Amino acid sequence: MGQSRVVVIGGGNAGLCSALAALEGGAEVTLLEAAPEPERGGNSGFTAGAMRFAYDGREDIVQLVPDLSEDQLARTDFGSYPKEQFFDDMARVTQYRCDPDLVDLLVTRSFDTLKWMREKGVRFLPIYGRQAFQVDGKFTFWGGLTLETNGGGPGLVDSLFNAFESAGGKVFYGHRAVGLTEDGGKVTGVVVRTGGEIRTISADAVVLACGGFQANAEWRTRYLGPGWEFAKVRGTQFDVGDGHRMALEIGAMSWGNWSGCHAVGWDSNAPAFGDRVVGDGFQKHSYPFGIIVNSRGERFVDEGADFRNYTYAKYGQEVLRQPGQVAWQVFDSKVTHLLRDEYRIRQVTKIVAPTLEELVRRMDGIDAGQFLRTVHEYNEAVDQSVPFNPNVKDGRSTSGLPVPKSNWANTLDSPPYEAYAVTCGITFTFGGLKIDTSARVIDVTGEPIPGLYACGEIVGGLFYFNYPGGSGLTAGSVFGRIAGSAASAAVGRSAASSVSA
Numbered sequence: 001m002g003q004s005r006v007v008v009i010g011g012g013n014a015g016l017c018s019a020l021a022a023l024e025g026g027a028e029v030t031l032l033e034a035a036p037e038p039e040r041g042g043n044s045g046f047t048a049g050a051m052r053f054a055y056d057g058r059e060d061i062v063q064l065v066p067d068l069s070e071d072q073l074a075r076t077d078f079g080s081y082p083k084e085q086f087f088d089d090m091a092r093v094t095q096y097r098c099d100p101d102l103v104d105l106l107v108t109r110s111f112d113t114l115k116w117m118r119e120k121g122v123r124f125l126p127i128y129g130r131q132a133f134q135v136d137g138k139f140t141f142w143g144g145l146t147l148e149t150n151g152g153g154p155g156l157v158d159s160l161f162n163a164f165e166s167a168g169g170k171v172f173y174g175h176r177a178v179g180l181t182e183d184g185g186k187v188t189g190v191v192v193r194t195g196g197e198i199r200t201i202s203a204d205a206v207v208l209a210c211g212g213f214q215a216n217a218e219w220r221t222r223y224l225g226p227g228w229e230f231a232k233v234r235g236t237q238f239d240v241g242d243g244h245r246m247a248l249e250i251g252a253m254s255w256g257n258w259s260g261c262h263a264v265g266w267d268s269n270a271p272a273f274g275d276r277v278v279g280d281g282f283q284k285h286s287y288p289f290g291i292i293v294n295s296r297g298e299r300f301v302d303e304g305a306d307f308r309n310y311t312y313a314k315y316g317q318e319v320l321r322q323p324g325q326v327a328w329q330v331f332d333s334k335v336t337h338l339l340r341d342e343y344r345i346r347q348v349t350k351i352v353a354p355t356l357e358e359l360v361r362r363m364d365g366i367d368a369g370q371f372l373r374t375v376h377e378y379n380e381a382v383d384q385s386v387p388f389n390p391n392v393k394d395g396r397s398t399s400g401l402p403v404p405k406s407n408w409a410n411t412l413d414s415p416p417y418e419a420y421a422v423t424c425g426i427t428f429t430f431g432g433l434k435i436d437t438s439a440r441v442i443d444v445t446g447e448p449i450p451g452l453y454a455c456g457e458i459v460g461g462l463f464y465f466n467y468p469g470g471s472g473l474t475a476g477s478v479f480g481r482i483a484g485s486a487a488s489a490a491v492g493r494s495a496a497s498s499v500s501a
C-alpha cells in the first residue's frame with residue numbers, strides 16, 4: 001500500500017461522506033474498514049435511511065426528489081420543517097444540553113448536505129409508509145422526517161461506496177485500526193491489524209468515523225451502567241469504541257453523554273447483533289397507539305407522551321429496566337391497521353387472541369391478574385369525549401392513572417387483541433470526543449490535535465438522553481463532509497509548507 005494523505009477510519013455514512021469530501025478537496029484518500037466487504041456499511045447499512053433536514057416546503061422537497069409525479073405532488077402535503085423547529089427539537093429532546101454550535105451546523109447545513117449527497121448519486125424518496133397518514137385522501141407528513149434514501153441504508157451505503165471508488169478512492173476491508181501514531185504532537189498515521197499482522201499506514205490527516213461503542217458489552221456495562229450487557233445490538237458488531245480509545249490514548253477530550261445512548265423497543269427474540277436481511281424490522285415503534293406492560297402486568301411509560309419520533313430512542317432503556325428486560329406492546333383491532341410494516345415481518349414475536357384472558361394466558365411469564373386489572377383501569381381512565389387523530393397530538397388522554405397516557409389513548413376492547421414481546425435494542429452510544437466546528441478533535445487542554453478529525457457516532461455533545469429520529473445519518477453526513485473538507489485543506493496546507501521549507 002502506498003502512502004496515503006487522508007486516511008478515513010470507518011466505512012459507514014459519516015466515513016464515506018468525509019472520504020468523498022476529502023477527495024473533492026484534492027486529497028488522496030484511503031478508507032480503512034474493519035469489516036469484511038460483505039459486512040461493510042456499519043450501522044448506516046442497517047438503517048431505513050430516514051434523514052431529518054430543515055426545509056421550507058414542497059419546492060425544497062422537489063429539489064431533492066425531482067422525479068415526483070404531478071399526481072404524487074397533488075396527493076401529498078409535505079408541510080415544512082423550518083430550521084428553528086429542527087433547532088428547537090434538538091434542544092428540547094436533549095434537555096437543552098446539546099452543543100449549540102454543533103447543532104447550528106447540523107441544522108443549517110442539513111438541506112445543502114442532502115443536495116450534495118444527491119450530486120454524489122444518493123437518491124431520496126418520501127417516507128409515505130412510516131411518516132405520513134392519509135387525511136381526506138391526502139398524505140400528510142407529521143414529524144419533521146420526510147425523506148429516506150432509495151434502497152434504505154444498504155442503498156445509501158452502496159451509492160456512497162460507488163461514488164468514492166469511481167472518484168479514485170481506495171477501500172481496504174478487514175483493516176481494523178488499533179492505534180494512532182504521532183510525531184511532535186501531530187497525528188502521522190494509523191496502526192492497523194489485518195490478516196493477523198500489525199501494519200502502520202502513514203497519513204497527513206486522519207478522520208475517525210468508526211462509530212460508537214454500542215457493540216462492546218463490557219464498555220456498555222462500564223459507561224451506560226449495570227444491565228446494559230443484556231441489550232441487543234441493533235446494528236453492526238464492529239462499532240466497539242476503537243476510535244474513542246485511540247483518541248483518548250493521545251489526549252483527546254471525552255465529551256457528551258457517556259452514560260446515554262439511543263435504544264429502542266426491539267423484538268425480544270432478535271439475535272445479539274443486527275441481521276442484514278431483517279434490517280430495522282425488529283424495531284416496534286407503534287406503541288403510541290396501544291399500551292406497554294411489563295411482566296408484572298403494569299404500564300411503566302406514557303406511550304403517548306409525544307410523537308414516536310421523539311420518544312422511541314429513550315424507551316428502549318425503560319424496557320431494559322423492567323424485570324427480565326422484557327415488555328409487551330398490546331393493541332386491539334381499532335388500531336392494528338395503523339401498525340407500521342415492521343409488525344408484519346415473518347420474524348416477529350406476536351400473539352393474537354380473541355379475548356384479553358386468552359391473550360394474557362399466552363404471554364409468557366406475565367402476571368395475568370394484574371394485566372387484566374391494568375387494562376380495566378386504563379379503559380376506565382380514557383377520556384373518550386376527545387376524538388382520536390393519529391396525525392396530531394390529539395390530547396385524547398387518561399386521567400387519574402399513576403402512569404398517564406397523554407395522547408392517542410384508545411380503550412382496549414375490540415378483539416382480536418395483539419401482543420408483541422420486546423426487549424431493549426441499542427442503536428448507538430451518545431458519549432464521544434469533543435470536536436470544533438471544523439470537526440477537529442479537541443484535546444484535554446482545549447486545543448485541536450493536529451491532523452485528527454472526527455465525525456458520526458463518535459462525536460460527543462450532540463445527543464443527550466434522547467434524539468430526534470433521523471438525525472444520526474444527517475449528523476454523520478454534515479460533519480463527515482466538514483471533516484473531509486477540513487482534513488484535505490489541512491493536508492494541502494501542510495504539503496505547501498513542506499515544499500516551501
Ligand SMILES: Cc1cc2nc3c(=O)[nH]c(=O)nc-3n(C[C@H](O)[C@H](O)[C@H](O)COP(=O)(O)OP(=O)(O)OC[C@H]3O[C@@H](n4cnc5c(N)ncnc54)[C@H](O)[C@@H]3O)c2cc1C
Pocket residue numbers: 009010011012013014015032033034035040041042043044045046047048049050051052175176177178209210211212234235236238239240242243274279280427428455456457458469470471472473474476
Ligand atoms: C437498525 C438501525 C436503524 C437506524 N435507522 C436510522 C435512520 O433511519 N435514520 C438515522 O438517521 N439513523 C438511523 N440509525 C442510526 C444510524 O445508523 C447512525 O447514526 C449512523 O449510521 C452512524 O454512522 P457512522 O458512520 O458514524 O457509523 P457506522 O455506520 O456504524 O460506521 C462505522 C464504521 O466503522 C467501522 N469500524 C469500527 N471500528 C473500526 C476500526 N477500528 N477500524 C476500521 N473500521 C472500524 C465499522 O465497521 C463501520 O463500518 C439506525 C441505526 C440502526 C442500528
